[in-house]
Amino acid sequence: MRMSEAEFLNRLNKAFPEKVIFAEQSRLSVYLSLFVEIRRYARGAGVSSVQWLTGRGFIWKETGYIEPDMHSGDKCGLSPDPTAFELADYVFRAYPLAGEYHLTDAEDALLYQSASETVKQVLIDGGRTSVREDAVLVLETINLLKGWSSELADEETSGSLWNYIFLQYGFNPENSEAAANRLYNYFRGAIKGTLAHYKRFFAPEGTQRYYTSLLLHALAPKQSIEALYSILFDFYVKNLDFQYVPEDISYKVFTKGMRARWDSRVAKNDELQLRADAIFSGLQTLFKERPGYMAVLCDSIVKKMDAILRNENTDLIDPDRNYWDTILVEWYQRKSSTERVQAQGEQRQRKTEYIATSADRIYAQYTIEHSSVGVAIPKIRLSKVAQQRPVIKIYQSELCIYNAELSVTGDELCLTTRSRFIPFEEMSYDFSNPPAIRVEIHYDGELLYNSVEKLYRQYILLDASGTERTTHRGTIYLFASNSQEVTFPDDTDGIYSYPYPGQLYRINLDEVSSAAIDGREIFVCASTAAQFRHHTSLRKAASAQVIHQGTSFDIFPAPFQLFIVLPEGEKSIRYQFSIDGVRHNADAFCEGGNELEIPSENDGLCHCVRIIDLATDLVKYEFNYIVLADFNVTLNAPIYYADGSQATANILFAAKHFHYSLVLEDTSDSIIVPVSGMAWQLELYIPLVHCTLMGHNAFKIPGMIWHKSILHDEFVKLELPEGWSGQLMLGISPVPEVSPSYFELGNALRAITAPQAEYDLWISLENIAGNHINRKITTIACKPTFAAPPIEVIDSTLHWQPEGNYVGDPESTFQVEVQRPGGSIDTYAASTESTALANTSSYALGNYSYQVFLKKKSLFSGGMNELIFKGSYCVGNPLEWLYDGKALIIGDALYWDFETETLKALLMKYGCGILTNLDYQGTTIASGETMPAPCYSATLSFISSTGRRIPFNSKPSNDFELVNPVKVWIVNEHLLILRCTTEDAVYVDKDFSTIVNRNPDTYMSKAEQHHRLKTPDYFKYSIREGYQYV
Secondary structure: OOOOHHHHHHHHHHHOOOOEEEHHHHHOHHHHHHHHHHHHHHHHHOOOHHHHHHOOOOEEEOOOOOOHHHOOOOOOOOOOOOOHHHHHHHHHHHOOOHHHEOOOHHHHHHHHHHHHHHHHHHHHHOOOOOHHHHHHHHHHHHHHHHHOOHHHOOOOOOHHHHHHHHHHOOOOHHHOHHHHHHHHHHHHHHHHHHHHHOOOOOOOOOOOHHHHHHHHHOOOOHHHHHHHHHHHHHHHHHHOOOOOOOOOOHHHHHHHHHHHHOOOOOOOOOHHHHHHHOOOHHHHHHHHHOHHHHHHHHHHHHHHHHHHHOOOOOOOOOOOOEHHHHHHHHHHHOOOHHHHHHHHHHHHHOOOOOEEOOHHHOOOEEEEEOOEEEEEEOEEEOOOOOOOOOEEEEEEOOEEEEEEEOOEEEEOOEEEEOOEEEEHHHOOOOOOOOOEEEEEEEEOOEEEEEOOOOOEOOOEEEEOOOOOOOOOOOEEEEEEOOOOOEEOOOOOOOEEEOOOOOEEEEEEOOOOOEEEEOOEEEEEOHHHHOOOEEEEOOOOOOOEEEEEOOEEEEEEOOOOEEEEEOOOOOOHHHEEEEEOOEEEEHHHHOOOOOEEEEEOOOOOOEEEEEEEEOOOOEEEEEEEEEEOOOOEEEEOOOOEEOOOOEEEEEEEEOOEEEEEEEEOOOOOOEEEEEOOOOOOEEEEEOOEEEEEEOOEEHHHOOOEEEHHHOOOOOOEEEEOOOOEEEEEEEOOEEOOEEEOOEEOHHHHHHOOOOOOOEEEEEEEEEEOOOOEEEEEEEEEEOOOEEOOOOEEEEOOEEEEOOOOOEEOOOOOOEEEEEEOOOOOEEEEEEOOOOEEEEEOOOOOOEEEEEEEEEOOOOOOOOOOOEEEEEEEEEEOOHHHOOOOOEEEEEEEEEEEEOOOOEEEEEOOOOOOOEEEEEEEEEEEOOOOOOOOEEEEEEEEEEEOOOOOEEEOOOOOOOOEOOOOOEEEEEOOOOEEEEEOOOOOEOOEEOOOOEEOOEOHHHOOOHHHHHHHEEOOOEEEEEEEEOOOOO
8 A cells, every 4th residue: 555645755754854855866776765656746746756846845956965974074073172082083073084184283293192102002912902092093094194195106006005104103014024914904904994983985895995095085195186176177167167156067977077087998098088097096986986975075176266266265265174275275376377367367257157057947038139039048057978969949839940059168077058149030930920939958869948838928028138027117128029019109209119020129118108019008107107006915025026928026925915006086996907817896896995905816826916097998007926835035145246156045935945056147136047847937136246446347356456557537336235335445444435336446546645555445334234244356556566476487497477467567677686595696687578587407406585676767767676576486396405494303213123023112312313404315215115205315413411512423433333424214294214324224222312323342242232222213303493503
């Protein structure tokens, strides 16, 4: 016996308690039986499954699905002073990939100390550890693996990974094969157990699962993450056209396309494949095994890239605590100034457009362009990449009058159709019939869109912007067929008839009182309507209207009474009123006086109430409404800016819940959105701030502008939503408002007698509730400067890059002075054109500082050249001067005790070893080791009892060990390897906790040497800046 719908809905609510259902869940085996029933109920109701679910209060989402083991947890539960386990427990619960959490130095030290003790314990007793100790060790291992590079990777065998891990904890597997196997088995158990305990991703078999899982959680190697960022940035530029759109299916398509890139059966040799191949197997596995998470992750990365290009000060990016963001910021900063300025400029120039990110958000609409009426089709994000292009078909009276392919942009990772305006003249359109057409869009054998009857009209009325909606003032456009009779009052100005195949008029409603088609009046002028007044027993929705077949309808959340007050002195007997075309005598609804009372319908349909003058049979007043039970719109912010950013809207009515992420257009305060399963669309009103400066959208001008580019008579126009007031600010001073919404910026700048270097231009906003919001527009520079450093080294060439970067007079000339590491100065003359200054291949390695001077305009100008910018750049690998001016202080010595088969730590005497004058030698493998590390030559010294720094011996001698210059390999931020100049390990005397300088044979017996001397594999160390010695 089948369950009732009520019983089934109860089962659905238990399965989806948040009432959100993702498209991917319909394909999961655990939900298959539920979706079989959903489809059965939907067929019985004659609707789609999505419409059936939406009608019962569920939210269907095509995007945003994340696999259970990749969900983020609560990120607010970490105490201020956690233990090592509390920190590890927090990270594994809160982050899908543990390495996403960026440890502080103190947190790293806490974890490393605990994990090191665990490793030593395992080497002693074989692995009797707690779950807590395992969690700490796994997290710290993941953190240490962030230093793993692609040069170390060996994806055929994971042996190099384990050697690298052992090295991080000061264990050399060459010392004991048995101990190495013991530690290896322990690590495997701890990793698998910890990830299973926290229900976190563990790579499947056949993928080098420990190697893959560890590096994946570590977001390593960094080069792989950067390769993904480069691909995503190209995707943002080329496929998304610099426009980030929330809830965009493009990232699902992108993820699918990337998976296909690693299909060995398909040969690909293009540039994208080279970048895709640079992505490490761990990320490849995640694309294949967790496509939902990867689609959401790629969405968030592109959102952050978009924010960076917009120069948005946002909490979205946190490089100090989020390792994804750390790598992103480093990756972006490595782009040249020219690349960054060019990308930001292109992003600002892009026009924000509506994009239908799923099939249910496609809608065709009538509009007018260049004096032609036609159909507009928005950009459509295609849900897959097929060989054929989408096809649009347009029908009139079931006769196909247009059939063509839609052009697309993008590549195999994602395709988007271009927005399209199709004028009637390009169709085989019959201008003798009313505009009742149907639009279909087909793609890869599927019907993407069918307008059904949504474009059926007797005529078309468009507002001044070309949008179908009801308006009572200003300019409108009227289109009618040739067979219809269009009439206006005699001797009426304000009407222009276009030379057009059909009848097309531009009408000024301030001058034209009425218009009729085939004797039926089609609109009421504002002056006539003003003679009538109406009020309702319930307030209408203030932030939305319904648009149905070109007409606007007020929305009410419940049934109401409509009261219409007739013009003063007139009797109701003079009028009739119609409801949806059915006429009624007005006096039947008028209990004395001149006020009509009309009850509303409550059926969720659009209704039209008209007052008709019986003497002339003209419509005098019109009221359109729809009752949507419990209608409510919630926006995610109180105010928005016309900068192409996004708004989030939650819409509820009649137990239905719709969630929209909206890209705000620059020119309109309203957005039309299609509603799944409805014959109408919603027009949402957005509280949008518009600001105009120098004839441009102020929110899209560069982040810094030159004060002289602002003319003395320049005004800033500020348009605010209802209920808001605003003040334009220059630094801390208000700019005078000379008339409502106009601020006198030009004269305000000229009035400054002693200008500072720069001023922030910003707006201070306040609403009627007293809430304040500030928004920066740009920075106005009053002294010449550069928005970004103008000098960079690219491919061994010193580049001067002022174009799009210099803020100052365009005819400026410069003198650039570069100070080399040795102190000598190179001088260059430069202009505002970008050029190469020098080849740096022969330059000494290190940091170079430079100064840019603005040259005097002529020999007769007074004063000196003006210093306007200071900066620095480096030549060579930063590792080469990483320790300049620094000393490494030797700490505990780690050595393997062969007698007890244990790893031991010897607490060394402070000052027993100080490394200075570190000189980079490249990345090499120390003797007795298996893994490469950055290598330095250095001077090893110790502090004597009198406080003097004494270098260890550097000359052959019978009395002293030959120590200096030593070689140092930096293992990580905790450990180093130290070798004598002979590449032998140094001796330490465990009785005195010192490094041996004298030849032991001169003062120790062989028995003493065996007892006292040890040869450490590794030393702990600390760094001291500007260390001073006596």
